[in-house]
Amino acid sequence: MSLDPRSVTVSEYPEWLRAVSTGFLMPFKESEEEIAVRLAHTDLARTQGVFDGGRCVATFRSFAQDLTVVGGATVRADAISAVTVTATHRRRGLLSRMMAADLAAAKERGDVVASLIAAEYPIYGRYGFGPATWTTEWEIDVPRTGLDPRRPVPSQEDGGRIDLVDGAEVRKTGPELHERLAARQHGVISRDARWWERSTGVGVPEHENWTEPFYAVYRSADGQVDGLMAYRADTNWGDAKQPLNKATVTWMTAVTPAAERALWQFVCSIDWITTVRTGYRATDDLLPLLLPDPRAARIVTRADWLWLRVLDVPRALEARTYGTAGSLVLDVRDGTGLTAGRFLLEASPAGASCAPTTRSADLVLDVRELASLYLGDESAVRLVALGSVEEGRPGAAASADALFRAGRRAWCPDIF
């Protein structure tokens, strides 16, 4: 029997969902109601499966996403998720076929990039994806921070205030705050209403054992919500009756340095809390330097995060802004032919134009290296040193870095 990827029907969807669980090595526990909720949020035309007899043995889905690029504009991304091939059917090319079908449809639709969070580093480079953002998690040894436990937070001079709020308040104020973050932070992706619901316990399946976090909101002196933090705490006490509780931040959004400072110092000031785990943050997060002793924050995770695949070089490069004015000829190699070609980029801090050219190339690179350069998070000079980008003109990589690099690192706060 031929094993061909195809879109999944409504009646096949529960079996498809079971296969996703199997692929991710998780028991399948979804109730009929939970399956119906998931189905209502799934575009079956973009949900692929491979069936062997009655059994689903491969899964893949994509959905529309907006990605903030350098300068604050957004591009439409083909967000890829739920990629699995059951162990019995692996390494027969099923992922490659599902990926090819999805990327071709995304190109046809006019999506500018494709995006995903890679389970393992070696999987997606062959399809033209490259790591475009990185993430870092810290663990803070609170007694070592140098923060004075006798003082209130935020400090009286700040004028802002922190309040604990409930999930309904988070659903009300969170989306606008995220929009403000997206307008200033490249690498941020759109969140739909369901993200806010699930993050506050609405519609979370019982078997996920969700527990309500604490939500802290920071309001500036003029009453504007500039930051939100969700955290949970454990109940660890030492043998000598000392509190040794750990707070784990599940997510934190702040759009001003004052909000960032106040929320981090707040969570580090809660009585009993001796350890704070920050969750996945921007690699250049202000956090360590907001503490009197930054070494109190120890890096526990540093890893690639959002991977991109450029589908339309001119539109991708025209959407972002650049650090300086200049031009660059990029010879982009793309094994699939989706967006190969030689392009002249004429860039400036105000914007750019990009079009096919016959001029000689300044840089020769694969489309996956372009993905890593796209949000300014990788250095062309470094990629030349690694042998993965070739200079057609001496000094072209340094010129590319002057154009592409941004003042702050790219950061994607979400997983999908």
Ligand SMILES: CC(=O)SCCNC(=O)CCNC(=O)[C@H](O)C(C)(C)COP(=O)(O)OP(=O)(O)OC[C@H]1O[C@@H](n2cnc3c(N)ncnc32)[C@H](O)[C@@H]1OP(=O)(O)O
């Ligand atoms: C966005 C997301 O959802 S990330 C989640 C990805 N899913 C998982 O990690 C779940 C567990 N793993 C799996 O389900 C599968 O092994 C998959 C989806 C990673 C790969 O599916 P397969 O059908 O086996 O891949 P396929 O046969 O198309 O392989 C294509 C190529 O990638 C290579 N490849 C596939 N998976 C891996 C891997 N994990 N590590 C290294 N190489 C890999 C194959 O060797 C093959 O190489 P070749 O073209 O040189 O011959």
